[in-house]
Structure formats: structure tokens, C-alpha cells
Amino acid sequence: MIVCVAVVGHQNNPLYIQSFTEADDALKLHHIVHCSLDVVDERVNNPKKSGLTLNETFLGLLYPTENYKVYGYLTNTKVKFILVTTDLDVRDADVRNFFRRFHAAYVDAVSNPFHVPGKKITSRTFAERVSNIVKSFGLSSAG
Amino acid sequence: MGREVSESCIDGLLTEMVSSYCNRFYSNTPELAARRIEAIGYQVGHQLSERYTMERPRFTDHLEAIKFICKDFWSELFKKQIDNLKTNHRGTFVLQDNKFRWLSRMSGDPSVENGTQDPESKAAQAMSMYLYFPCGIIRGALSNLGIPCAVSADISSLPACSFVIRIKV
Numbered sequence: 001m002i003v004c005v006a007v008v009g010h011q012n013n014p015l016y017i018q019s020f021t022e023a024d025d026a027l028k029l030h031h032i033v034h035c036s037l038d039v040v041d042e043r044v045n046n047p048k049k050s051g052l053t054l055n056e057t058f059l060g061l062l063y064p065t066e067n068y069k070v071y072g073y074l075t076n077t078k079v080k081f082i083l084v085t086t087d088l089d090v091r092d093a094d095v096r097n098f099f100r101r102f103h104a105a106y107v108d109a110v111s112n113p114f115h116v117p118g119k120k121i122t123s124r125t126f127a128e129r130v131s132n133i134v135k136s137f138g139l140s141s142a143g
Numbered sequence: 144m145g146r147e148v149s150e151s152c153i154d155g156l157l158t159e160m161v162s163s164y165c166n167r168f169y170s171n172t173p174e175l176a177a178r179r180i181e182a183i184g185y186q187v188g189h190q191l192s193e194r195y196t197m198e199r200p201r202f203t204d205h206l207e208a209i210k211f212i213c214k215d216f217w218s219e220l221f222k223k224q225i226d227n228l229k230t231n232h233r234g235t236f237v238l239q240d241n242k243f244r245w246l247s248r249m250s251g252d253p254s255v256e257n258g259t260q261d262p263e264s265k266a267a268q269a270m271s272m273y274l275y276f277p278c279g280i281i282r283g284a285l286s287n288l289g290i291p292c293a294v295s296a297d298i299s300s301l302p303a304c305s306f307v308i309r310i311k312v
Contacts, residue, residue: 057198074201076199077192113186
């Protein structure tokens with residue numbers, strides 16, 4: 001299950017962060033997202049060391065914690081997408097697919113003429129679309 | 144699923160936008176009108192670059208980003224690529240389009256052509272107002288890709304047009 005997704009701008013400013021848990025652990029999840037930003041920076045600045053080639057937007061598994069796995073994605077416009085999940089056996093293809101759809105939703109949200117670039121995304125349509133994408137995550141592999 | 148855009152509508156919108164800003168909102172201050180039109184282009188370019196760089200590996204250097212503008216970005220906007228790209232390898236790039244779509248239906252007034260120098264420069268000035276919008280688009284796209292720059296345009300001979308990109312260091 002995905003517990004948290006986040007969009008972080010090019011100056012590491014949060015543009016959208018949403019957790020999907022019942023429990024009151026938003027702060028903890030935000031902390032995990034915050035920590036992952038350093039890992040993203042490290043991956044991008046030392047591509048050789050991390051074995052990252054071709055400058056792919058999908059950064060793969062950033063780091064595992066005891067209960068969570070954190071995945072990252074960096075767009076051409078230096079916007080980071082972070083995904084925190086509790087699933088322990090996640091298929092790469094599922095995550096890639098998730099980020100692709102998430103990116104499409106993000107692009108549509110920022111193309112709204114009323115959206116101010118660099119400000120938080122407040123669109124309700126975007127929130128709804130994201131929660132749909134989150135809900136359908138991993139279903140393709142189960143079915 | 145591609146969406147289609149009516150070309151004549153875009154032409155009409157561009158003409159109307161330029162004439163509104165130049166003749167109505169800022170009729171006395173053409174510099175201000177130019178800046179406003181450029182700002183609109185900036186927003187358009189900013190948003191388009193986000194969309195067109197999806198599913199594409201990140202660019203490693205400036206040249207790659209400029210090449211993207213010349214090829215894919217231009218094809219999406221104008222259904223053709225930039226015809227010629229020149230650079231001094233010190234942050235200045237010249238993009239030449241031999242038949243720029245937004246100028247292809249423009250012509251100078253032939254009745255004043257054999258007159259004095261003045262009407263001609265007036266025509267050039269009027270024409271240059273139409274180029275602030277594409278300049279803004281290029282600047283918006285490149286800034287969103289992390290390359291702050293200044294873009295200017297100049298018209299050599301009518302349907303041809305070149306854009307000069309100066310990257311700020």
C-alpha cells in the first residue's frame with residue numbers, strides 16, 4: 001500500500017504532499033520524504049557511483065527503512081516525485097507505471113493557467129486523480 | 144490521443160493579442176506592451192516544456208536542451224524543425240527558421256515600400272511585436288529546464304527569422 005506521495009520543486013520546496021494512512025503519522029512520513037531529498041541529490045550528482053546511466057527520470061529505490069520503501073523520480077524540470085510504500089515486494093514496472101501516470105497528472109495540474117509556478121498545487125482535481133492512481137497501484141500485478 | 148488545434152485560430156489569437164496590448168492597453172509605451180507579451184509567452188513555454196519533456200531522459204548539458212528546443216519542441220509547435228543552429232560555444236545560440244509559421248502570412252505594405260526609410264522601420268517595428276511571444280516561449284521553456292537566458296529575435300528577410308539565445312552564467 002502506498003502511504004505517502006510528494007512533489008518537491010527544484011529548490012526543494014514542497015509543492016504537494018499527501019499521506020494515505022488512517023493513523024496520525026503524517027509527520028513521520030514527511031520526515032521520510034525530507035530525508036529522501038538528500039538521496040536524490042546524491043544520485044543525481046554522482047551518477048557513476050550509484051550506477052545510474054542514461055539520466056533516466058526514474059531513480060529507482062532510494063532507500064529502504066524498516067517498514068517502508070522509498071522510490072524517487074526526477075523530471076527534466078528538476079521536480080522530484082517521492083513515493084513511500086509499505087509493500088515489501090514491489091515490482092519496478094509497477095513503480096515506473098505509477099510515476100508515469102503521476103507525472104501526467106502533475107503536468108496537467110501545472111498547465112492550469114491559474115496555477116502559479118513554484119507554489120503549492122491546490123487543485124482538487126489533481127488530488128482526486130492522485131488518490132485514484134494511488135488506489136490502483138499494484139492492482140495490475142495482482143490481476 | 145492527440146488533441147488538434149486550429150491553426151487559423153492561433154494566428155487570429157496571436158494577432159489580436161498583439162494588437163490589444165500595443166493599441167489598447169499600452170498604446171503609449173511599446174516597451175511595456177512588449178514585456179507583457181513576452182511574459183505571456185514565458186508562461187506558455189514554461190508549461191509546454193513540462194509536457195514535452197515527459198518520458199525523456201534528463202538533459203546533461205545546455206546544448207542538449209537547446210537541441211531539444213530546435214527539434215522536438217519546435218516540431219510540436221510548428222510542425223517543423225529549426226533549420227539552422229549556430230553557437231559560439233560560449234553561451235550564445237542562434238536558431239534560424241527559414242519559414243517561421245507565424246510570419247509566413249505577413250508582408251510589408253507595398254505602397255510604402257518605395258517611400259522613405261521611415262515607413263519601413265515602422266513596419267519592422269510592428270512586426271517585431273509579434274516575435275516577443277515566441278521569444279517568451281523559448282525563454283520560458285529553457286528556464287523551466289534550469290537554463291536562465293535572454294532571448295531576442297530578428298527578421299532577416301521576411302518569412303525567415305532567427306532567435307538569439309544568450310545563456311546567463
